[in-house]
Amino acid sequence: MKNNNFQTFQKRLETTPCPIGKQxxxxxxxxxxxxxxxxxxSVGACGATMDLIVARNILRFIAAGAxxxxxxxxxxxxxxxxxxxxxxxxxxxxxxxxSSWEQMGILPSQKSGGHFIDISEALHxxxxxxxxxxxxxxxxxxxxxxxxxYYGLYLATELEDSKIGKPTIKNxxxxxxxxxxxxxxxxxxxxxxxLAMSIVNETKNHHDINLVGVCCTGSTILAQAGIPLSAxxxxxxxxxxxxxxxxxVVDVHCIMPSVGKLCDCYHTKLITTNELGRFANAIHKPIxxxxxxxxxxxEIIEIARANKKNRNPLTEKIxxxxxxxxxxxxxxxxxxxxxxxxxxxxxxxxxKKGIIAVLGCVNPRAKDGWVECYQKLAKxxxxxxxxxxxxxxxxxxxxxxxxxxxxxxxxxxxxxxxIFRLVSQRLNKKISELNFVVSAPMPITxxxxxxxxxxxxxxxxxxxxxxxxxxxxxxxxxLLQKTLKNNFESKLIFDQHPDHFFNSMLPSTNxxxxxx
Ligand code: BF8
Numbered sequence: 001m002k003n004n005n006f007q008t009f010q011k012r013l014e015t016t017p018c019p020i021g022k023q024x025x026x027x028x029x030x031x032x033x034x035x036x037x038x039x040x041x042s043v044g045a046c047g048a049t050m051d052l053i054v055a056r057n058i059l060r061f062i063a064a065g066a067x068x069x070x071x072x073x074x075x076x077x078x079x080x081x082x083x084x085x086x087x088x089x090x091x092x093x094x095x096x097x098x099s100s101w102e103q104m105g106i107l108p109s110q111k112s113g114g115h116f117i118d119i120s121e122a123l124h125x126x127x128x129x130x131x132x133x134x135x136x137x138x139x140x141x142x143x144x145x146x147x148x149x150y151y152g153l154y155l156a157t158e159l160e161d162s163k164i165g166k167p168t169i170k171n172x173x174x175x176x177x178x179x180x181x182x183x184x185x186x187x188x189x190x191x192x193x194x195l196a197m198s199i200v201n202e203t204k205n206h207h208d209i210n211l212v213g214v215c216c217t218g219s220t221i222l223a224q225a226g227i228p229l230s231a232x233x234x235x236x237x238x239x240x241x242x243x244x245x246x247x248x249v250v251d252v253h254c255i256m257p258s259v260g261k262l263c264d265c266y267h268t269k270l271i272t273t274n275e276l277g278r279f280a281n282a283i284h285k286p287i288x289x290x291x292x293x294x295x296x297x298x299e300i301i302e303i304a305r306a307n308k309k310n311r312n313p314l315t316e317k318i319x320x321x322x323x324x325x326x327x328x329x330x331x332x333x334x335x336x337x338x339x340x341x342x343x344x345x346x347x348x349x350x351x352k353k354g355i356i357a358v359l360g361c362v363n364p365r366a367k368d369g370w371v372e373c374y375q376k377l378a379k380x381x382x383x384x385x386x387x388x389x390x391x392x393x394x395x396x397x398x399x400x401x402x403x404x405x406x407x408x409x410x411x412x413x414x415x416x417x418x419i420f421r422l423v424s425q426r427l428n429k430k431i432s433e434l435n436f437v438v439s440a441p442m443p444i445t446x447x448x449x450x451x452x453x454x455x456x457x458x459x460x461x462x463x464x465x466x467x468x469x470x471x472x473x474x475x476x477x478x479l480l481q482k483t484l485k486n487n488f489e490s491k492l493i494f495d496q497h498p499d500h501f502f503n504s505m506l507p508s509t510n511x512x513x514x515x516x
Contacts (some may be wrong), residue, residue, distance in 0.1 A: 085112065147448035189218065
């Protein structure tokens, strides 16, 4: 390592999170603050109550999550030279849910791109001195989640599928040992996979290149082309610390700012490809369309190849067991190739108690034991998984495509929503009438908050396994739960203990047979 001052992720995690911010009891929306509202009845300098402050923080959190997924869809549409659709939610959602959302007044604009105005209005209404009605702020949080689900997850997935095709079921491999010190290693990290697919295609002509994925761009090229997935969010620094990554190509989301400095510690060339995701020390190669992507893909291969000679043998981690120690996985499941009829039968005959969708991040501050918990639950439930949690299952050899199904990246959570829709339709039930649980055991990002609430307004119970703003103020939690129960027959489950969660999941179902 050239820079001895670099602190690794593990080291940085030794800093304790702010106990006030962690509960969202801090308002920093104006310069009279930041105000801490830690005692009952305490208010901010402007008079904002604790529940209003928590609700506003929730709305901003979810709006930011929606902005990222909608930005992903927007970038993809631009890349494909397509307009954003109109009336998209009406076309995609079950009618009964659309009516509920309409009645509640949480439907966003249906005009092309109009949802971005709704996101902007969410920021507007949460500035100091605008909306002082906690329930209204929370209702807008549901609107942001709806935007996230359809104009983010659904639209990004649909556009990607139409551009690169729906994944097919295939065998692949995961974990850090996918990195091959004998070859030129290019790691592709981020969330928007269109350039990544051009690199995948170009690499077919270059046998000295070893491509590996990181995070959600990695999940997509894993599902799409069987490119090995080397790491999830929490292991991204480990990829670089192999000392043999000749180029790290990043787009947007979940790319730790630390990787800039870490690339400098080694010989790794950092290449940024999106105007939003800049690093001061990177080679910047923004791509906006397919033509540029093809050119940049070739350039990236040349940059990485030329850089291999700059490796420092003293910092190289050798992977002598290379091929043997990668973990085999079955990937590429979608709403179209998973057997809906079979799943419906399994539920109808009570052979499976329900479906658990295990989503989202792997927060190193959360409790251990979640993978084992779902492994045990897989005997009684069908488990669908995406994002970093899917990697967590994969590295432990559990993605078998029999009980645990890999559905792709985090925007591909729309595939899970579609499976819920299709299975419930097959059984002539509402989503809320079936035992569909969405579990985010270790959330980190704003995106995860938006996804969680999106599933709750579809009618799924949503489990959160790490302390969250959603549960930091009694009144806010009560209002949220009441709104979800009354309108969608769903609830949020806050449980940080894998064993307790496991026990709560087994007796929760009745043995009523459903008619097929
Ligand atoms: O979108 S699971 S840490 S990588 S946010 Fe990020 Fe969380 Fe991982 Fe993909 Ni999803």
